[in-house]
Amino acid sequence: MLNNSGAQGVNEDQFRRLIEDEFDKEIRRRGPERRSSEIESYFDDLRRSGSLSRRQAQGESIWTFSHNSIREFLAAQRMVDKLASGDSPLRNYAVTDAMRIFVSSLADDKIREQCTLLSERWPARASNPGLGSYVVLLWDALAKVWGRECVEPLERITGSPMVLEGLRLSRIDFARGRTEWSMMNADFRSSELSSVNFSFGLIVDTKFSSALLDGISFRHAALQGCNFDSAALLEVDLSDANMKSCSFKGLDSDSTIIVNQERLNGPAAIGYLRYLGCETDNVDDIYIWRNSSYYPIVEKIASKLLERPQRQRLGLTQKGASAFNPTIAEHFIRSMERAGHVRPQGGRTDIVELLPSGRTVFGNLTTGTTMDLSIAEFLKECEGLHR
Incomplete structure (x- = not known):
């Protein structure tokens, strides 16, 4: 099973803990006096499975799936089943492209059902930090059912305006090949966003405060009244972006932005944002006005x-x-x-x-x-x- 670190193998201790987590109900039915023997029985059966391979690494045994496709299929199926079961909390999983393809191959009715189940969990997202990985898992499936429009199906899940606060989201393309699309009043506060594409969007009054933005693209986007206060920007592409009345106060001092393939970090990044008309912390005028064409x-x-x-x-x-x-x-x-x-x-x-x-x-x-x-x-x- 893939976990939130993306590890593709487990040692013996991790294997046993995984059994306890995944078969907790079955083990508890046997009673506390048989708990250890039941875990050992599952362990013996599973480690002999033909779908698993064992290798030695740093003096200990590591079990992995024999084929990536088996691992990814089972991981995706487990996430789908977990959502349908109503079990809580939902954990963060490292979702691969193959897992997304598998879920997008489900029937449209099944995809809509998954969206409904996810929307039912959404009010309790504070106790379900793994909801973000389910959005990532369903992303390609949303495109299959609703086409290139992505804000509407997300609002079916999160409510309107869109609330994605405090979640981990990666490899999400809001533009989907479009040169015109819009997002209003969305909430990404305290989220961890990685490789998310906001290019060409009209993004209005959206909150990114205290978020971690890593490898994000706002190329050719028009941002109006957006709040990035206390955010950390890592390799965020702002090439040809129009940023009006946006706030970047308290920006992380190690933040790095990209402007037409040039990297700007620290005071240089803050100066560029101030030059565009954004609210920022104070910075020497040289970092602001060296962006002038004059x-x-x-x-x-x-x-x-x-x-x-x-x-x-x-x-x-x-x-x-x-x-x-x-x-x-x-x-x-x-x-x-x-x-x-x-x-x-x-x-x-x-x-x-x-x-x-x-x-x-x-x-x-x-x-x-x-x-x-x-x-x-x-x-x-x-x-x-x-x-």
């Missing part, structure tokens, strides 16, 4: 003046990164003149001279240490004018 112009001018403190104005505003937008480059130099960081050399407007305050400000910028307020305000103004 930042390469600012950085190039700063680095050139640090290399040589007197430069031709035309070279600073017309060459390199500045060539893409000479107007912004000229605007930046004038802004730095007003801030007292540079000045025309000897009254010549064609030569720009770096001043001592500018050397400090530009040095901090190019080393990634900090961004002076004068530069942050300039980039903010540019963004406001050109968005």
